[in-house]
Amino acid sequence: MPPGRVAIAVIENADIPPWDLYELGIAYAVFGLPQPDIAERWYDLRLCAAEADSAGRHGGFSLRTDYRYSDLADTDTVIVTSVPEACITGDMELPAELLEALCRASAGGARMVSLCAGAFALAAAGLLDGRRATAHWAHTEILAKRFPLVDVDNSVLYVDDGDVLTSAGVSAGLDLCLHLVRCDLGAHVANQLARRLVVPTHRPGGQAQFIEQSIPLSDGEGLGSVLLWAAANLDQPLTVDDLAGRAGMSSRTFFRRLRSMTGTTPLQWLLTQRLARAQSLLESTDLSIELVSEHSGLGTAANLRRQFSLHIGVSPTSYRRSFSTAAAVDSPSAVWSRPPDGSRA
DNA sequence: ACAGCAAACCGCCATG
DNA sequence: GTCATGGCGGTTTGCT
Numbered sequence: 001m002p003p004g005r006v007a008i009a010v011i012e013n014a015d016i017p018p019w020d021l022y023e024l025g026i027a028y029a030v031f032g033l034p035q036p037d038i039a040e041r042w043y044d045l046r047l048c049a050a051e052a053d054s055a056g057r058h059g060g061f062s063l064r065t066d067y068r069y070s071d072l073a074d075t076d077t078v079i080v081t082s083v084p085e086a087c088i089t090g091d092m093e094l095p096a097e098l099l100e101a102l103c104r105a106s107a108g109g110a111r112m113v114s115l116c117a118g119a120f121a122l123a124a125a126g127l128l129d130g131r132r133a134t135a136h137w138a139h140t141e142i143l144a145k146r147f148p149l150v151d152v153d154n155s156v157l158y159v160d161d162g163d164v165l166t167s168a169g170v171s172a173g174l175d176l177c178l179h180l181v182r183c184d185l186g187a188h189v190a191n192q193l194a195r196r197l198v199v200p201t202h203r204p205g206g207q208a209q210f211i212e213q214s215i216p217l218s219d220g221e222g223l224g225s226v227l228l229w230a231a232a233n234l235d236q237p238l239t240v241d242d243l244a245g246r247a248g249m250s251s252r253t254f255f256r257r258l259r260s261m262t263g264t265t266p267l268q269w270l271l272t273q274r275l276a277r278a279q280s281l282l283e284s285t286d287l288s289i290e291l292v293s294e295h296s297g298l299g300t301a302a303n304l305r306r307q308f309s310l311h312i313g314v315s316p317t318s319y320r321r322s323f324s325t326a327a328a329v330d331s332p333s334a335v336w337s338r339p340p341d342g343s344r345a
Numbered sequence: 346a347c348a349g350c351a352a353a354c355c356g357c358c359a360t361g
Numbered sequence: 362g363t364c365a366t367g368g369c370g371g372t373t374t375g376c377t
Contacts, residue, residue: 240353250367255354267353267375303376 003043004076006031012049014084019170023081023115030177038192069101077111080118088120099125114166115173123147131161136169187323234277234297240266274298282320289316
């Protein structure tokens, strides 16, 4: 897909959380600035509000918009940033005009994207019904409660459900925006833009790792250092008992502590790390599939293929074809979630 | 696709 | 009383 029109729907003069301005900055940094040395054509970014040519207050700043909500229908991609706190709790309704415009844009074939708590706008418009979606981890519970038809996943940085894409909190919006660039303009362009923005093109781990506390990287012993050690020794056979022993605790306690810290189980955590390693090797080396599976600790090539199609949605060779590039900025990993049929591979 | 084995998962309960 | 921990064992999952 060539770069097209991207419209950001903003709600002015409302009690918008301050990080909404950061999200706007993310979208602007990715879509709003032409990158002539990276790609000939770039996106056409528009800010849309209830009133065109307005200069409303927005998160403590005044913001001038030149387009109206009705202009959302005339775009290829619609981005919704965080909605006011009261619209998350349900104490306040989102502007009907906005919801109608979102529905019209979606019906017209626009790709619908939410950053952070923008998912509540898509959900309120009914666009997430029957879809997989995510939001800031602090809001996923209320999102699932208020919109029971939405299949909420709080463990990933973003969900790509085809024509509806949602991202986790705040900075995860940048991961999703880069994913969109990767889909539209290819891995090479996305990697170059990521390098310009001084961020990795893929971040390891989902948002589950941020839910309670991030992994302490420097404590001398305990869970954090064991996970660091495990990540550096993925090619070895690692059992829960091994890791628990290294952490100086029973496997039962290790299991509980890891779940509390990362929201996942030991085997799932290991699998995520190993898939990330395999992706990195596929992208940056020409090692055979057998050696990639061996070096990533996934065992046989058959197992690597199975895990890839199961969790990434494509075969290892297909992944290598799509993402192999000498300009890779950082190790990729399975931090986004694809539709079950992997149709956007 | 299937089977068999090993490991992982997790509820439950006892202990400090 | 609460809380963290660890052992047990039945069930589930994953790998070959």
